Amino acid sequence: MAGKGRARAEQARTQMYRELVLGSAERVFAERGYHASKMQEVATEAGISLGTLYSVFPGKGDVFEALHETRGEAFLARIESALHEASPVRVALWHAVRAFVEFLVEHPDYFRVDLREGRSWAVGDVEASPAFQKGIAQWTDLIARGIDEEVFRDDDPLVLATTVFGLMQVQLAALVVKGDERDPGRIARRVASSVERQVCRLEVLAETPPWEAEVA
């Protein structure tokens, strides 16, 4: 039946437009912030019409949500895969931090959108996206394992994960914007160093960190 091919083609086109729009929205929201951005700008930046934009997203808020959903999903997946490679929890942490840093360095507009929202997610406000929730859960699991293995200090894993999440964001922003660090590798090591200080037991901190062990 021809309907199937038709349907698939439509699916594909819709998907294509959604991605086009998300890329555009990312840039526009990063530049002006969500509220100051107009749908017309998003459409123009995407190179499509308002009507097409509305044919793939029901409203402005949905574009914003989808942006977080999509980028968040990719973000999560990236970190997830980083976690799967490694076994010792300290190495896993290092890989996760590196993945975190690399992703945001590669997606500076998304990072700016994130920063603009402030730390609303930290207080569990309604607007906090599911992706954030899942991200926090991911880190919570990792940290719980570290505590269990007596590598990380004994504290509430959720609080620690939330703290680490914010710490990475803030420090990344500080390094990139305030400082003049540009090399992703060095940024990742500095952020990882900060994170380790936050979570590792003191005696673990004295040992050679994973990123130096790697080089060796």
Place this chain on the structure above:
Amino acid sequence: MAGKGRARAEQARTQMYRELVLGSAERVFAERGYHASKMQEVATEAGISLGTLYSVFPGKGDVFEALHETRGEAFLARIESALHEASPVRVALWHAVRAFVEFLVEHPDYFRVDLREGRSWAVGDVEASPAFQKGIAQWTDLIARGIDEEVFRDDDPLVLATTVFGLMQVQLAALVVKGDERDPGRIARRVASSVERQVCRLEVLAETPPWEAEVA
């Protein structure tokens, strides 16, 4: 001339209203965010009419700015006075962190407003409020002193200060909202502990922290 008393009375009334409005705006902005808040809501929450609201603030943006200005000023002053009491840098840091935590615990709505807007963070294109600039300067000085005295680890003081500032905010939010910590004293100690991990040299971390020394 009677005009003087009259002028003073008006001054006082205006001041009273401004504070009333700031308190109301703080709650409304905390609840719905700046853009979703309507001036009518702010007025109603303050228990006054729109006209009266506009008689003490020229516009919506000015209310927001004044809120940051006023609370930021008080915030700075509180920390400043904490810094002036103490001499050893580690004690000074402890006092500053405690003042930071106490202020935000006492002003939870302002804290939420702060968390909501990315203004305080280093987004670059977003104009951070003057109060925030001064606040960062304050912490940068303290940290530079700590580095100089070889108590804190050797790093860019501005990056460190920005990081610490964000770390405190995030962890405070995490402790209060995610966790169930309510006692300001314990919160302050936990935040201070995190901050010390971030800035102190490892050998310093091994020593008894100021808050335990205080108790003894």
Place this chain on the structure above:
Amino acid sequence: MAGKGRARAEQARTQMYRELVLGSAERVFAERGYHASKMQEVATEAGISLGTLYSVFPGKGDVFEALHETRGEAFLARIESALHEASPVRVALWHAVRAFVEFLVEHPDYFRVDLREGRSWAVGDVEASPAFQKGIAQWTDLIARGIDEEVFRDDDPLVLATTVFGLMQVQLAALVVKGDERDPGRIARRVASSVERQVCRLEVLAETPPWEAEVA
């Protein structure tokens, strides 16, 4: 009975305030125009409070109307008395024009208010003030007499009166603002000359005008 004195005192006070307000309104309306003028400005210029202003006038529109009523009344009276003195119609016209010019030169603010608003003119749907109606009637009578006596040209007296009225206003404005004529006597003579050209028969125009006859 004491009530009578009381009532008379109140009457007097009200009257006093009304005049105070009209003087103030005249200046304010002249400066900014009716719509751009605020009641607060009128009150302040009058040196009284808003409440007092509203105790003697029901609303903004009433102040405007009363201004036209009052000044118009005085204006009419001035011209009326000028008309009563003289007998030959050409002399009467001259006296009336002189009175017209003198009044407006003495009340420049009222003149500006008059010029600003099209009320005085025959717009049809705009309610011309009763005072203006009476003024036009006055001039219409004078002109009808002139036509009757075969001194003025034979035309519709109402149209001629309206035209003359407007002509005087416009030329007065032109002489004072565009030109640099300041002397009321010369202004009056030039305006009268224009008016005569408008209404007198050509053969009458050739005769010595009343203002020169006066001097002689």
Place this chain on the structure above:
Amino acid sequence: MAGKGRARAEQARTQMYRELVLGSAERVFAERGYHASKMQEVATEAGISLGTLYSVFPGKGDVFEALHETRGEAFLARIESALHEASPVRVALWHAVRAFVEFLVEHPDYFRVDLREGRSWAVGDVEASPAFQKGIAQWTDLIARGIDEEVFRDDDPLVLATTVFGLMQVQLAALVVKGDERDPGRIARRVASSVERQVCRLEVLAETPPWEAEVA
């Protein structure tokens, strides 16, 4: 490239709407006056929505200005072309007056808008539109020429032009509204007659006026 046609189409549509709105604004402003007119009324009268109205004019004031600009321009052009045809200054004056009258008889709403503003232009108030300034300049030139050729009486050309301008407005209003003259030809002759009386030397007035010469 197709963009060109697109741009031209948009240009045309915008132009069409601007004229639609100006026509509507003309009627609404004539009826209620500028300040009492609401943008919604102007839009409704034009048969479009508020949004569309604002898509072709930035604000209320701009509609008013554009109205004066556009009509004023046409007005000026009409008179200019009348002036260019004729050589003897008295004939030129007659043609200009006729053009003046015809234009306003054809655009009664614009005339009413004009009348509503009063004679502000006569006192050189800031609000006086550039079109008025140009119009006055036009008449001033004509009158200066007449004085030069010793057809018009020797007086300040600017004062005379201003007077004539006002005289025409006022008399036209008187004839149309107060009187019951409807025939543009007769109105023009009566206005021209008044104007000639205002500007021509007496000996010239005795000669056959241009409009009678024309008929012959």
Place this chain on the structure above:
DNA sequence: GATGAATGAGCCTTCATTCAT
């Protein structure tokens, strides 16, 4: 399906008017 012109609900702000002191 794609377009973007058209719509109009909704928000910020002003100022005539009221009324408690």
Place this chain on the structure above:
DNA sequence: GATGAATGAAGGCTCATTCAT
């Protein structure tokens, strides 16, 4: 009676959303 602080109705303008082409 005088005051002027307080009120809130009304209007200019924006922009998310719709729908005719």
